[in-house]
Amino acid sequence: MDWLGLSLLSAFALATADTLTKRYLSHYHAGDLVLVRFGIAGILLLPLLVARPWPELPLPFWYWVAALLPFEILAMWLYMQAIRQSPLSLTLPYLAFTPVFNTLTAYLLLGETVTLQGFSGIVLVVCGAWLLNAESATSGPGMDVFAPFRAILHERGSRLMLIVALLYSLTSVLGKGALQYVSPGFFGPFYFVLLGLVTTLLFSLRDTRPLQVLTRHPWAHLGVGFFMALMVLAHFYAIAHVEVAYMIAVKRTSLLFGMLYGAWLFAETGLVKNLVAGVLMILGIMLIVA
DSSP states (O other): OOHHHHHHHHHHHHHHHHHHHHHHTSSSOOHHHHIIIIHHHHHHHHHHHHSSOOOOOHHHHHHHHHHHHHHHHHHHHHHHHHHHSSSSGTTTTGGGHHHHHHHHHHHHOOOOOOOOOHHHHHHHHHHHHHHHHHHHHHHSOOOTTTTTHHHHTHHHHHHHHHHHHHHHHHHHHHHHTTTTSOOOOHHHHHHHHHHHHHEEEHHHHHHHHHHHHSSSSSHHHHHHHHHHHHHHHHHHHTTTTOOOOHHHHTTTHHHHHHHHHHHHHOSSOHHHHHHHHHHHHHHHHHHHHH
């Protein structure tokens, strides 16, 4: 499977994990959700890590990982805080800005550049992702695409999600930096096992419940963890073979998959209206891969 197929698989797996979280774990606290998404995925990926020989891990590799871990945990925690404090329509659109930020972070840290055509595709994907979620924040029919812009002035969740988008632009680049020294097949399991361990230890410092949290609702946890594990494997295999900004732009189609899940499982309305946003995202992907 090429990088495009892997990126779409990563997007689909992420949207599925999000949907299972919403359907079965919506009553959890933000910290508990972080534990489930990182901890269970790490447990499921542990056999892949143990079963293969470890490559040599030079000191620069550990520098990338040491920089990556705190940003990843902080981003997920802020993400959960944002969606708990503000409406999804005023927070999720900001995730679309990650690939735009990537054009700068990837250039500064990895020296990657994108073409004008590729950047145009990124912009189309961002516009589609924005329209997909920027539903009206006021009473009345229709969709107010500028509502999230205005919300940043008075919605703390909107400001938090913009920070999350910036943090994810760093984590995606730092992750690719670490891939200079190891294969994606090793780094995906290694990173999430380490992430799960660090997250559990951090939350244990403030609470004695982490292991209890991980053992509740086992089937729902396994479902979320499986798709998070699939997401991370597809993510690192894809990002190893293409510029970071392109891969993350395609991965943001997870918002489109999420919309389809919403219509199917939660009877959410506006499917036809939102197909316009989906078309924009598809056109953007076509420009990126052309």
